[in-house]
Amino acid sequence: MADKVLNVSGLTMDFGGLRAVDTVDLDVRQGEIVALIGPNGAGKTTFFNCITGIYPPTGGDVMVIPPGMEPQRLNGLKPNQITIRGMARTFQNIRLFPNMTALENVMVGRHCRTSAGVIGAIFRGPATRAEERETISISYKLLQKMGLKKHVNDLAKNLPYGAQRRLEIARALATDPFLLLLDEPAAGMNPQETTELDELITQIRDEDGISILLIEHDMKLVMSLSDRIFVVDFGRKIAEGIPQAIKDNPVVIKAYLGEEFEV
Amino acid sequence: MVYGIIELINFAHGEVYMIGAFVALIVASVLTMAGFTGPAVLALAMVFAIIYSGAYGFTVEKIAYKPLRHAPRLSPLISAIGMSIFLQNYVLLVQTPDFLPFPNLIPELEFLDPISHIFSSNDLAILSITTLSMVALVLFVKYTRMGKAMRATSQDRTMSTLVGIPINKVISTTFVIGSTLAAIGAVLIASFMQQINFYIGFVAGIKAFTAAVLGGIGSIPGAVLGSLILGLTESFATGYIRSDYEDVFAFALLVIILIFRPAGLLGKTKTQKV
Amino acid sequence: MVAEIRKSLIAAVWFIFLTFPLMVVKVNTIENTVEWRWHNMLIVGVTFFFLSWLWRYLLQKKEEGTLTTKGALTKWTDRVMNEPAIYKPLIAVGTVAALLGPLVLSEKHMQPLISALIFIVLGLGLNIVVGLAGLLDLGYVAFYAVGAYAYALLNFHFGLSFWAALPLGAGLGAVFGILLGIPVLRLRGDYLAIVTLGFGEIIRLILENWDDLSHGPSGIANIPGPTLFGDVLSRSDSTVLIYYVIIAMLVFTIFVVNRIQNSRLGRSWLALREDEIACQAMGIDRMKTKLAAFAVGATWAGMAGVVFAAKSGFINPKSFEFWESVLILSIVVLGGQGSILGVILAAFVLKLLPEYVRILGEYRMLLFGAAMVLMMLFRPQGFISNVRRSYEFHGLDEEGADG
Known part of the structure; x- marks a missing residue:
């Protein structure tokens, strides 16, 4: 069995009196594609926001174990510090930098892996120039890989919807993560785009060895992609297992379809 | 109050205040x-000031805010600053750049005579009207429908529309x-101050905003508490330290x-939705 | 058509009503007379009748989206900036004109020209903060004051020369930028605006009231201009020298802004302006990035302040009022946030034009205000919008093809 790269235990998040995430345990192993599913409002995105540092969780532990390195506790770190530790994410409601070009969006992703400062920017020494060249070439290759070659110099806001979603993935990949968190990557895509996305995600895992945790509503995509699935409802984890087991799990069916369809 | 609902600092608010003062003076x-003579003048001046300030407030919103409701946050802010400059200079040009003496409109009340040196009829008027x-x-x-709609709008604009x-x-x-x-x-x-000029709106606007923030944006008792604290701090500080620094305080x-309590004394913190 | 006329009539009547007490009546409280200016009413009525027409037309255009697409001006500037055959000669002509300037112009014209150039530098500095990083700073003039007072005071007490004060002023500006930045930069957009405004005013009020330090409202006089290789120059020679100093500074500023714009730091500023949360998720430290923008912006204000003190030979707190911040901000806003050429043009229009056209001088602030509102409504990107750099890939394509 492969090593774990992410281990979340007992994660809890309270908003005032409302418990949005309730003692959820979850783990992702090296090279795995794991899906987090559940009905609308089940607390999936809140879970993402907690482990990526956007909300400080009320309780529980978030640990990442970068391959070949010591485990690190992420609680209380800021989002940028978490990204530097190798966990990158995309957003449910696309959050690109709309007035920057596609290439620049990806180049921003390289930020935490580069180091030029004010002085470097002004005098542009050989080190800075080499770094800039490298940033451009890595970013360009990422765009190419995500099928965005023809959009390189287009402003992000002018890209078609599906391309924007892929650009977000490219941008997240630019931060050199070992674990990628995708929040509804297929939302708003047509069937053909979804099939392409399926291939892309598999490719990212197989070629780059990046583990993936994704939230998705498109069950066909979830079933074909995932190695394992976690199901949450009302903030609690109600099931986990391989796709086939989840499909037949009565608790899951009940959560999705509601009481009246039970009979 | 205004701030709570539109979630924006209205830089032109101070100018509306200044125009109210001018209209009353005129x-x-x-x-x-x-x-x-007498209370009739005060009442009429007040009524006209209210009508005109209301009308200006309405117009400012129509021109500088409404078309920008969906624009990025900085846009309405800048357009409000522009509006504020415009109104200031409009009054400066059509009226006067100098200070104008403002008549004391509040009549002396006889029954207050014995204590007028500590509590004048001015104070009474301000206290009671406030x-x-x-x-x-x-x-x-x-309790009104409109009031409820306002509170709803300040909570969540999209939902309110729905x-x-x-x-x-x-x-x-x-x-x-x-x-x-x-x-x-x-x-x-x-x-009370007995003089006005085109510039009074700027400082008044800042102070009003300070009071509102101090008390907690959107909370009415908070705003009053904020104003009281602000007024007291100012007069104590100027009394004990130096009067030149009044505005600094x-x-x-x-x-x-x-910096330390952006939600104000009586306000609640909001979590940003991602 | 009838409906349109009716709408315009209503607007006209509404504005006559609005402006009636202020424009028609003018009281003289000392002599107790009232002046009735009925003709103003007619002017207002007719003006607003047509303005409301234009207003609706523009709003409609905006709805249709025809205004947001590239205007003719932007297309033209795009071409100029992207074709070396056009922009190279233009730059050459500009350089020659700039160098010959002092030989042709008398001192009377030099002073306003230098002021305008100082404001270009200030505009470009603030542009970094507002245009690139999206932080609305309404107290920018405070850093300008820091630079000016640093030179004036150090010279007064220790006889420090202009050349020594220049880097010192820049450094002090940066230090103040960081000091003010640390507490305030956690705040969101509009709170940030009001707090920076507060800080700006606090600094001005301190300068006005702390007589022992700043000589109070009367200011500091007899600030010497720069020396040339140790020689003290006459007033007019010194003006010429300052002119060249500010031109050199301007060239340096443009060079720096240009480079920063397309650097790692510049991209992180833009990203911050576009979406703070996504920016953080990309591993960018929000505070550090904002502080850098604040400090770099303040550095330029500090430098410009030193030059200003040397140029006028006299400074007092009046030169650093809130409206100066607003003026610099309008230069940035009207010129197009993030655009260098736009800022230069706007600074000339806003600072130089009123000096020469008296009527404009009187109505200057009024027009500024109106222009700021209208710009935000109809052309939020300014006269000349910032064009992001395009990258071309030839070699990389083949390399990537087998990857």
């Missing part, structure tokens, strides 16, 4: 010259009410509050 002067406006405002916001609240109307009304209150304040303060207080 009406009062014309009436005095026509031979009227209390009255505050009570009226609280009642309005709590449940059928005409947000354009709500925001306009909020502006008008805010401007009306500004006019009342302007008349009271102007007749207002600004410093504002800066300190915003």
Whole structure:
């Protein structure tokens, strides 16, 4: 069995009196594609926001174990510090930098892996120039890989919807993560785009060895992609297992379809 | 109050206040010259100031805010600053750049004579009118349909639209009410200070904002508490330290509050939704 | 058509009503007379009748989206900036004109020209903060004051020369930028605006009231201009020298802004302006990035302040009022946030034009205000919008093809 790269235990998040995430345990192993599913409002995105540092969780532990390195506790770190530790994410409601070009969006992703400062920017020494060249070439290759070659110099806001979603993935990949968190990557895509996305995600895992945790509503995509699935409802984890087991799990069916369809 | 609903600092609010003071001055002067005296002048000046401030507030919203409701946050802010500059200079050009003496409109009340050196009729007028406006405002916001719509709009604009609240109307009304209150304040303060010029709106706007932030944005008792604290701090500080620094204290207080407790004394913190 | 006329009539009547007490009546409270200016009413009525027409037309255009697409001006500037055959000669002509300037112009014209150039530098500095990083700073003039007072005071007490004060002023500006930045930069957009405004005013009020330090409202006089290789120059020679100093500074500023714009730091500023949360998720430290923008912006204000003190030979707190911040901000806003060429043009229009056209001088602030509102409504990107750099890939394509 492969090593774990992410281990979340007992994660809890309270908003005032409302418990949005309730003692959820979850783990992702090296090279795995794991899906987090559940009905609308089940607390999936809140879970993402907690482990990526956007909300400080009320309780529980978030640990990442970068391959070949010591485990690190992420609680209380800021989002940028978490990204530097190798966990990158995309957003449910696309959050690109709309007035920057596609290439620049990806180049921003390289930020935490580069180091030029004010002085470097002004005098542009050989080190800075080499770094800039490298940033451009890595970013360009990422765009190419995500099928965005023809959009390189287009402003992000002018890209078609599906391309924007892929650009977000490219941008997240630019931060050199070992674990990628995708929040509804297929939302708003047509069937053909979804099939392409399926291939892309598999490719990212197989070629780059990046583990993936994704939230998705498109069950066909979830079933074909995932190695394992976690199901949450009302903030609690109600099931986990391989796709086939989840499909037949009565608790899951009940959560999705509601009481009246039970009979 | 206005801020709570539109979630934006209205830089032009101080200018609406200043225009209220000017209108009151003009009406009062014309009436005095026509031979009227006494409380009638005060009442009429107040009424005109309220009407005009309300009208200006309404117009400012229509021109500088409404078309920008979906624009990035910086845009309405800059357009409000532009509006504020415009109105200041408009008054400067069509009226005067100098200070104008403002007549003391509040009549001396005889029964207060024995204690007038500590509690004058001015103080009584300010105290009573302020209390009255505050009570009226609280009642309005709590119990009328429009008041409820305003609170809903300040909570979540999109949802309010969905449940059928005409947000354009709500925001306009909020502006008008805010401007009306500004006019009342302007008349009271102007007749207390006894002079006005085109520039009074800027400092008043900042101080009003400080008071609102201090008390917690959107909370009416908070705003009153904030104003009291601000007023007391200012007069104590100037009394004990140096009078030149009066405005410094207002600004410093504002800066300190915003940095350490942006939600204000009676406000709640909001979590940003991602 | 009838409906349109009716709408315009209503607007006209509404504005006549609005402006009636202020424009028609003018009271003289000392002599107790009232002046009735009925003709103003007619002017207002007619003006607003037509303005409301234009207003609706523009709003409609905006709805249709025809205004947001590239205007003719932007297309033209795009071409100029992207074709070396056009922009190279233009730059050459500009350089020659700039160098010959002092030989042709008398001192009377030099002073306003230098002021305008100082404001270009200030505009470009603030542009970094507002245009690139999206932080609305309404107290920018405070850093300008820091630079000016640093030179004036150090010279007064220790006889420090202009050349020594220049880097010192820049450094002090940066230090103040960081000091003010640390507490305030956690705040969101509009709170940030009001707090920076507060800080700006606090600094001005301190300068006005702390007589022992700043000599109070009367200011500091007899600030010497720069020396040339140790020689003290006459007033007019010194003006010429300052002119060249500010031109050199301007060239340096443009060079720096240009480079920063397309650097790692510049991209992180833009990203911050576009979406703070996504920016953080990309591993960018929000505070550090904002502080850098604040400090770099303040550095330029500090430098410009030193030059200003040397140029006028006299400074007092009046030169650093809130409206100066607003003026610099309008230069940035009207010129197009993030655009260098736009800022230069706007600074000339806003600072130089009023000096020469008296009527404009009187109505200057009024027009500024109106222009700021209208710009935000109809052309939020400014006269000349910032064009992001395009990258071309030839070699990389083949390399990537087998990857």
